[in-house]
Amino acid sequence: xxxxxxxxxxxxxxxHALELANTDTILDLKKKIVALHPGILxxxxxxxxxxxxxxxxxxxESQVQKESTIQCFAxxxxxSGVQAPVPADSDELPPVQDGPPGLLRQNTLxxxxxxxxxxxxxxxARNLVPMDEYDDFQSSDPYAILALGSQQARxxxxxxxxxxxxxxxxxxxxxxxxxxxxxxxxxxxQDFGKADDPEGFVDIKVSSIPRGETVDRYYKLQDVxxxxxxxxxxxxxxxxxxxxxxxxxxxxxxxx
Ligand SMILES: [Ca+2]
Numbered sequence: 125x126x127x128x129x130x131x132x133x134x135x136x137x138x139x140h141a142l143e144l145a146n147t148d149t150i151l152d153l154k155k156k157i158v159a160l161h162p163g164i165l166x167x168x169x170x171x172x173x174x175x176x177x178x179x180x181x182x183x184x185e186s187q188v189q190k191e192s193t194i195q196c197f198a199x200x201x202x203x204s205g206v207q208a209p210v211p212a213d214s215d216e217l218p219p220v221q222d223g224p225p226g227l228l229r230q231n232t233l234x235x236x237x238x239x240x241x242x243x244x245x246x247x248x249a250r251n252l253v254p255m256d257e258y259d260d261f262q263s264s265d266p267y268a269i270l271a272l273g274s275q276q277a278r279x280x281x282x283x284x285x286x287x288x289x290x291x292x293x294x295x296x297x298x299x300x301x302x303x304x305x306x307x308x309x310x311x312x313x314q315d316f317g318k319a320d321d322p323e324g325f326v327d328i329k330v331s332s333i334p335r336g337e338t339v340d341r342y343y344k345l346q347d348v349x350x351x352x353x354x355x356x357x358x359x360x361x362x363x364x365x366x367x368x369x370x371x372x373x374x375x376x377x378x379x380x
Pocket of ligand 1 (some may be wrong): 255256264265313314315316
């Protein structure tokens with residue numbers, strides 16, 4: 125399952141996405157964090173205000189939910205001549221900058237990136253334009269299509285509502301080359317026997333969502349008289365080429 129690690133202290137900061145198995149232990153988790161940041165000293169791990177102190181407990185026993193954020197409070201080792209291990213996939217890493225060892229460690233987070241994962245919660249829309257006439261009222265049957273590059277996903281249809289609540293979750297992978305692309309959310313009114321009517325759209329630059337942060341807000345729908353869509357978009361840097369490969373496979377299987 126996917127979880128997020130938010131690192132504080134030790135000259136390190138940022139959020140990583142990590143893939144864990146339910147049977148992984150807290151010690152396994154710590155090893156994965158150390159693999160991301162050689163030389164990191166993990167002081168404590170917290171999830172939802174609880175400390176994860178039992179290293180032999182599994183992720184499941186520790187009640188870590190998928191897509192939850194684990195806070196990692198870190199220090200650094202003293203750097204006294206200890207050489208950080210070279211990752212096996214070092215041929216994929218960008219060149220390491222020259223500088224004192226302390227600086228090298230601080231730059232690791234920015235230097236090693238395999239793209240980003242965007243977790244988009246389509247929460248609701250409000251004040252949509254009515255597209256259908258019923259006997260005594262007007263309404264719509266809204267649904268949304270989310271698109272990012274070649275990745276597309278579609279929400280459920282909420283019948284006869286101008287303030288639909290979906291509360292659906294979608295995941296997108298964005299490679300470093302796609303960092304200028306847009307996430308498009310296009311709302312439609314479902315119809316039978318004729319073409320669906322557009323309810324407006326919004327294009328969101330992926331670069332407008334800072335790494336390691338969640339942006340939760342209403343976006344005004346374009347090309348329509350009125351209406352807004354409420355999204356919560358979480359962006360995390362991928363620090364593992366294996367996780368990137370898993371996401372690329374998922375993306376291919378979803379490709380249109
Ligand atoms: Ca309709």
